[in-house]
Amino acid sequence: xxxxxxxxxxxxxxxxxxxxxxxxxxxxxxxxxxxxxxxxxxxxxxxxxxxxxxxxxxxxxxxxxxxxxxxxxxxxxxxxxxxxxxxxxxxxxxxxxxxxxxxxxxxxxxxxxxxxxxxxxxxxxxxxxxxxxxxxxxxxxxxxxxxxxxxxxxxxxxxxxxxxxxxxxxxxxxxxxxxxxxxxxxxxxxxxxxxxxxxxxxxxxxxxxxxxxxxxxxxxxxxxxxxxxxxxxxxxxxxxxxxxxxxxx
Ligand SMILES: CC(C)(COP(=O)(O)OP(=O)(O)OC[C@H]1O[C@@H](n2cnc3c(N)ncnc32)[C@H](O)[C@@H]1OP(=O)(O)O)[C@@H](O)C(=O)NCCC(=O)NCCS
Numbered sequence: 509x510x511x512x513x514x515x516x517x518x519x520x521x522x523x524x525x526x527x528x529x530x531x532x533x534x535x536x537x538x539x540x541x542x543x544x545x546x547x548x549x550x551x552x553x554x555x556x557x558x559x560x561x562x563x564x565x566x567x568x569x570x571x572x573x574x575x576x577x578x579x580x581x582x583x584x585x586x587x588x589x590x591x592x593x594x595x596x597x598x599x600x601x602x603x604x605x606x607x608x609x610x611x612x613x614x615x616x617x618x619x620x621x622x623x624x625x626x627x628x629x630x631x632x633x634x635x636x637x638x639x640x641x642x643x644x645x646x647x648x649x650x651x652x653x654x655x656x657x658x659x660x661x662x663x664x665x666x667x668x669x670x671x672x673x674x675x676x677x678x679x680x681x682x683x684x685x686x687x688x689x690x691x692x693x694x695x696x697x698x699x700x701x702x703x704x705x706x707x708x709x710x711x712x713x714x715x716x717x718x719x720x721x722x723x724x725x726x727x728x729x730x731x732x733x734x735x736x737x738x739x740x741x742x743x744x745x746x747x748x749x750x751x752x753x754x755x756x757x
Contacts, residue, residue, distance in 0.1 A: 528541055528544055543593070551573040557584075662694055670721040701720075
């Protein structure tokens with residue numbers, strides 16, 4: 509029987525494998541299983557992270573990683589996992605020179621600024637901005653085993669994320685997926701709303717979606733104070749496609 513559970517340390521070899529084989533976007537999958545395992549563990553340990561597995565009997569058949577507050581999560585990860593991740597990343601790049609070159613070309617500056625902010629050489633983003641920004645929850649990665657797709661496991665993982673995030677006061681989450689990838693029809697089927705398109709550092713076209721996690725979030729403040737009904741609605745127990753306009757209350 510399928511269950512959705514928090515990720516255990518013992519699940520990590522299987523979830524790192526799923527990640528590496530099925531989620532090709534970005535730098536991290538290219539850094540190998542050891543790096544991915546540490547990266548996934550950081551979601552499981554962070555107080556702002558959510559790490560779930562889908563288990564069928566004893567087999568891990570899917571995984572999801574997300575945050576309830578992305579900025580707090582990455583601050584926590586920098587403090588508590590930063591050196592381990594940096595060591596694992598550097599170790600992986602020594603044996604992957606092309607990945608090292610891509611990193612230097614596309615990301616080294618941004619990471620250096622992050623470290624400088626962390627050690628106080630640059631002002632932190634939050635202290636530089638006016639007022640406290642609202643926490644942003646991000647659904648970072650979802651993957652199911654290729655042999656069990658289209659059986660509702662991805663949907664169950666998203667429902668598990670919604671259950672846990674709403675308990676912590678989160679009403680909506682952002683997610684980014686590659687245009688033309690498997691995530692696009694899946695997220696649209698679950699009623700996610702397209703909010704933007706942009707290019708990644710590697711040149712891929714990305715789509716940014718908003719996922720409403722509970723009914724309370726159906727009315728939300730958009731565009732700096734304009735209160736609008738979002739056509740996207742999701743249901744705590746069964747996330748679904750947006751209702752047609754005639755079904756609106
Ligand atoms: C995206 C992914 C997680 C979906 O997992 P899944 O277990 O197949 O999803 P589900 O079976 O729960 O699908 C939920 C709904 O989306 C639909 N759906 C899922 N994949 C779809 C696809 N490729 N095309 C059209 N519809 C799709 C299902 O039919 C289902 O609709 P229904 O409930 O009305 O029947 C899986 O395809 C995957 O791991 N892809 C590779 C990794 C990836 O691209 N992740 C997303 C970016 S982070």
